[in-house]
Amino acid sequence: MKGVLHMGLDPNIRGRYDAWLADPWIDEETKRELAAIAGDEAEIEDRFFRDLEFGTGGLRGVMGAGTNRVNRYTIARATQGLANDLLGSYGESGADPLSVAIAYDSRRNSRAFAEEAALVLAGNGIRAFLFESLRPTPELSFAVRHLGASAGIVITASHNPPVYNGYKVYGADGGQLVPADAGRVISAIRGVGGWQDIRRLTREEAEEAGLLRWLGEELDRRYIEAVTGLSFMRGDAALKRLRVVYTPLHGAGLKPVRMALEQIGVEQLRVVASQAEPDPEFSTVASPNPEEPAALAVAVAEAEEWGADLVIGTDPDADRMAAAVRHDGRFVQLSGNQCGALLLYYLLSRMKEAGKLPDNGAVVKTVVTGELGAAVARHFGMDVLNTLTGFKYIGEKMSEFERTGSRTFVFGYEESCGFLAGNYARDKDGVLAAMLVCEAAAWYKARGQSLVQVLERLYGQFGYFAESLESKVFPGRSGMERMAAIMDTWRRQPPERLGGFRVARAVDYAVGVDGLPKENAIRFLLEEEGSWVCIRPSGTEPKIKVYVSARGDHAEQAADRLKKLKAAVAERMEQ
Numbered sequence: 001m002k003g004v005l006h007m008g009l010d011p012n013i014r015g016r017y018d019a020w021l022a023d024p025w026i027d028e029e030t031k032r033e034l035a036a037i038a039g040d041e042a043e044i045e046d047r048f049f050r051d052l053e054f055g056t057g058g059l060r061g062v063m064g065a066g067t068n069r070v071n072r073y074t075i076a077r078a079t080q081g082l083a084n085d086l087l088g089s090y091g092e093s094g095a096d097p098l099s100v101a102i103a104y105d106s107r108r109n110s111r112a113f114a115e116e117a118a119l120v121l122a123g124n125g126i127r128a129f130l131f132e133s134l135r136p137t138p139e140l141s142f143a144v145r146h147l148g149a150s151a152g153i154v155i156t157a158s159h160n161p162p163v164y165n166g167y168k169v170y171g172a173d174g175g176q177l178v179p180a181d182a183g184r185v186i187s188a189i190r191g192v193g194g195w196q197d198i199r200r201l202t203r204e205e206a207e208e209a210g211l212l213r214w215l216g217e218e219l220d221r222r223y224i225e226a227v228t229g230l231s232f233m234r235g236d237a238a239l240k241r242l243r244v245v246y247t248p249l250h251g252a253g254l255k256p257v258r259m260a261l262e263q264i265g266v267e268q269l270r271v272v273a274s275q276a277e278p279d280p281e282f283s284t285v286a287s288p289n290p291e292e293p294a295a296l297a298v299a300v301a302e303a304e305e306w307g308a309d310l311v312i313g314t315d316p317d318a319d320r321m322a323a324a325v326r327h328d329g330r331f332v333q334l335s336g337n338q339c340g341a342l343l344l345y346y347l348l349s350r351m352k353e354a355g356k357l358p359d360n361g362a363v364v365k366t367v368v369t370g371e372l373g374a375a376v377a378r379h380f381g382m383d384v385l386n387t388l389t390g391f392k393y394i395g396e397k398m399s400e401f402e403r404t405g406s407r408t409f410v411f412g413y414e415e416s417c418g419f420l421a422g423n424y425a426r427d428k429d430g431v432l433a434a435m436l437v438c439e440a441a442a443w444y445k446a447r448g449q450s451l452v453q454v455l456e457r458l459y460g461q462f463g464y465f466a467e468s469l470e471s472k473v474f475p476g477r478s479g480m481e482r483m484a485a486i487m488d489t490w491r492r493q494p495p496e497r498l499g500g501f502r503v504a505r506a507v508d509y510a511v512g513v514d515g516l517p518k519e520n521a522i523r524f525l526l527e528e529e530g531s532w533v534c535i536r537p538s539g540t541e542p543k544i545k546v547y548v549s550a551r552g553d554h555a556e557q558a559a560d561r562l563k564k565l566k567a568a569v570a571e572r573m574e575q
Contacts, residue, residue: 008041009041009044009045010045010049013044013045013048013049014044016048016067017034017044017047017048017066020034020048020065020066021034021035023194023195025194025195025196026073026195030065030071030073033064033065034065034066042476045476045477046066046068046475046476046477047064047065047066047067047068047069048066048067048068049068049477050067050068050477051067051068051074051190052067052068052069052070052074053186058166058167058168058169058176058177058182059074059078059166059167059168060157060158060160060164060165060166060167060541061164061165061166062163062164063108063109063163063164063165070109070113070157070164070165070166070167072109072112072113072116073195075113075116075117075155075167076116076117076120076195076198076200077189077192077195077198078117078167078169078189079116079117079120079121079153080120080124080189080192080197080198080199081185081186081188081189081190081191081192082100082121082151082153082169082185082188082189083120083121083123083124083126083199084124084188084191084192085184085185085188086098086100086126086150086151087124087125087126088188089184090150097125097126097127097211098125098126098127098150099126099127099128099129099147099148099149099150100117100121100126100127100128100129100149100150100151100152100153101128101129101130101140101143101144101147101149101151101152101153101170101215102114102117102118102128102129102130102131102140102152102153102154102155103131103134103135103136103137103139103140103143103152103153103154103155104131104134104135104154104155104156105134105137105154105155105156105251105252105316105317105318106134106250106251106252106278106279106280106316107155107156107157107162107164107165107280107316108162108165108280109165110134110155110156110165110280111134111155113155113165113167114130114131114153114155115130115203117153117155117167118130118206118212119200119201119202119203119206119212120198120199120200121211122200122201122205122206122209122211122212123198123199123200123201123206124199125211126150126211127210127211127212127213128206128211128212128213129143129147129149129213129214129215130212130213130214130215131143131214131215131216131219132214132215132216134251134252134278135215135220135252135256136252136253136256136314136317136318136319136429136430136431137154137156137168137252137317137318137319137427138318138319138420138425138427138428138429138430138431138432139219139220139223139256139431140152140153140154140170140427141170141174141175141395141425141426141427141429142174142222142223142226142424142425143215143219143223144170144171144172144173144174145173145174145424145425145426146219146222146223148172149172150172151169151170151171151172152169152170152171152174153167153168153169153170154167154168154170154317155167156168156316156317157316158315158316158317158319158320159287159288159289159290159291159315159316159320160541161287162280162281162282169182169185170426170427173395173399173426174395174425174426174427175392175395175396175398175399175426175427176390176391176392176395176426176427177392178392178393178396178517179517179518180517220255220256220259223256223424224256224259224260224263224431226422226424226425227256227260227424227429227431227432227435228260228263228264228435229422229424230421230422230432230435230436231264231435231439232350232354232439232443233264233265233439233442233443234263234264234265235264235265236265236442238442238443238445238446239264239265239266239267239438239439239442240265240266240267240268241268241442241445241446242266242268242309242310242438242441242442242445243268243270243303243306243307243308243309243310244261244266244268244269244270244308244309244310244311244312244438245269245270245271245272245299245300245302245303245306245308245310245311245312246258246261246269246270246271246272246299246311246312246313246434247271247272247275247276247290247295247296247298247299247311247312247313247314248271248275248276248313248314248318249275249282249285249288249290249295249313249314249315249316250275250276250277250278250279250280250282250283250284250285250288250316251278251288251314251315251316251317251318252278252316252317252318253314253315253318253430253431253434254271254276254277256318256431257312257314257318257430257431257434258271260431260432260434260435261434261435261438264435264438264439266438270302270306270308272298272299272302274298275298275299282316284298285298288315288316289315289320290313290314290315290320290321290322290417291320291322291335291336291416291417293324293333295313295322296311296313296322296324296333299311299312299313299324300324300331303324303326303331304331308326309325309326309441309445310323310324310325310326310437310438310441311323311324311325311331312434312437312438314430314431314434315430318429318430318431319391319418319427319428319429319430320416320417320418320428320430320433321339321417321419321430321431321433321434321437322334322336322339322417323339323437323451325441325450325451325452326450327450327451327452327453332452334451334455335415335467336369336413336414336415336416336417336418337369337370337372337373337415337465337467338372338455339417339419339433339437340365340369340370340373340413340414340415340419341370341372341373341376341455341458342437342440342451342454342455342458343411343413343419343433343436343437343440344363344373344376344377344411344413345376345454345458346436346439346440346443346444347410347411347421347436348376348377348380348382348410349380350443351410352380357380357381358408358410360383360406360407360408361380361381361382361383361407361408361410362382362383362384362385362397362401362407362408362409362410363377363382363383363384363385363410363411363412364384364385364386364387364394364397364398364409364411364412365384365385365386365387365394365412365413365414366386366387366388366389366390366393366394366414366415367386367387367388367389367509367521367523367534368389368414368415368469368523368534368536368547369413369414369415370415370465370467370549371465371530371549371551372458372459372462372463372465373413375462375463376458376462377410377411379461379462382410383407385397386514386516387516388509388516388517388519388521389414389519389521389536389539390539391412391414391418391420391427391428392427393516393517394412394413394414394420394428395412395426395427397409397412398412398423398426399426402423409423412428413428414428415467415469415547416469417430417433419432419433419436420432421436437451440454459555463530463551463552463553464551464552464553464554464555464557464558465530465549465550465551465558466549466550466552466555466558466559466561466562467547467548467549467550467562468547468548468562468566469545469546469547469548470545470546470548470566470570471538471541471543471544471545471546472543472544472546472573473541473542473543474542474543474544475542476542479542480542483537483542483543483544486535486544486573487520487522487535487537487544489575490522490535490572491508491510491522494506494522494524495524495568495572497568498524498526498533498565498568498569498572499561499564499565499566499567499568499569500564500568501526501527501528501531501561501564501565502526502527503524503525503526503527504525504526504527505524505525506522506523506524506525507522507523507524507525508521508522509521509522509523510522519536520536520537521534521535521536522534522535522536526565528550528551528561529551530549530550530551531549531550531551531561531565532548532549533546533547533548533549533565533569534546534547535547535569544573546566546569546573548562548565548566548569549562550562550565
């Protein structure tokens with residue numbers, strides 16, 4: 001097929017586009033998709049101006065044809081790069097081949113992409129352990145550790161819109177790749193010249209060679225045993241009295257969440273029927289992000305009608321969990337920061353009561369996570385460590401503790417509703433979080449308190465915190481350039497004051513701070529203790545995220561400070 005002349009298009013981008021049209025390795029359906037945009041230079045540019053890059057969540061992007069899209073070819077190329085890296089690191093496979101565990105969620109093409117990855121691994125002599133149907137991301141992390149696999153892959157785009165999909169890579173410890181390891185894999189991916197460099201078996205060839213193995217109920221059972229092994233209340237009568245409404249938001253959480261809650265003794269559990277089955281379009285919600293109140297609206301309505309105590313929701317790959325609790329006759333949704341602080345308080349209280357608080361216990365959170373949970377942790381004698389954004393850094397700390405014995409990991413969390421306790425996995429787990437929040441709600445209900453009342457008590461003891469996260473979207477190549485310019489301006493001309501408050505210190509993580517890896521993020525610590533602002537480009541989407549945290553002596557003061565800080569940041573972003 002001949003290339004098409006695009007006078008306004010960068011020659012390199014045009015060359016990439018034409019190369020796909022002419023490449024005999026590209027299937028005809030993909031070529032028809034590309035031919036259909038022949039006259040749309042903006043669309044061609046967006047699809048081909050770069051290769052998808054690893055961010056905080058690996059590869060993630062819009063599905064479609066092109067180098068800047070998620071498709072079977074970009075998945076295969078990434079997997080060939082991963083295979084090359086594994087073979088280079090561990091040596092050629094022999095009697096005991098290398099292995100990679102693979103899971104996927106409910107998104108369009110997720111199973112096809114997972115199988116593509118498995119068959120490329122098999123083509124390189126690497127055994128693929130592939131789940132027979134959709135599974136939660138944290139179960140993949142558990143599977144890597146349980147099976148002793150060399151790596152793991154999850155096909156998911158978490159709670160992004162339906163047009164997105166992604167590819168996350170995990171190391172042998174069960175944690176997402178951190179920059180040093182990801183950089184090595186990225187270099188290997190870049191070394192894959194063309195599609196002819198990709199080695200691949202058919203499904204029949206892979207199965208016959210024993211290089212494609214299927215994972216099912218036995219692994220599920222082991223995973224749920226690990227989760228429920230962290231229960232403090234298995235079989236407690238208080239759990240039997242708790243009424244819970246759960247929504248998996250059309251994702252992978254239905255089976256494991258229900259299994260975990262039933263095993264610990266939650267008998268009054270209702271699943272939102274209209275959101276129970278996998279649906280790649282997430283047709284009942286504008287966004288399958290449980291952090292957003294709109295995503296839990298259907299579940300809350302059912303809970304109000306039934307007289308439930310608690311609403312829980314997990315995102316499509318079930319690594320995040322959000323909760324809304326009944327208080328004074330209405331449901332109040334907890335933020336990730338609030339839920340994290342409450343789960344910490346519950347866990348540490350129960351551990352202290354049982355005499356199980358470790359002397360060298362550690363709680364790990366990200367630099368953009370609120371400070372209430374940190375105050376709770378220190379109150380119980382825990383060390384609090386900060387990491388960069390992304391649960392992979394929390395997982396890295398867990399593996400460090402395990403390797404050195406320097407600390408005992410107790411809990412890790414991030415403001416975006418990601419929580420983990422125990423050592424069975426190295427990624428946030430919405431299934432575990434669902435179990436723990438049910439236990440906390442039941443425990444305090446039996447003592448005449450709602451979780452909102454417990455939260456108010458924590459505020460009264462440690463100070464009031466008001467927090468927000470807002471994002472500004474910058475699509476396309478021009479958007480990336482605009483984001484770079486904004487970050488450069490905040491770096492070169494840091495504000496002396498924000499919202500009337502003096503900036504005491506600017507922390508630029510791009511230069512490496514406190515031994516952390518370098519990251520494109522800037523945090524402004526205000527003179528008012530506990531208040532700060534952080535701006536960072538998303539690692540997976542074309543947007544700048546703005547985190548604001550304000551502390552006050554009472555709720556009104558914290559809310560007023562938050563309002564002023566948000567307005568000041570918004571005004572400066574528009575300049």
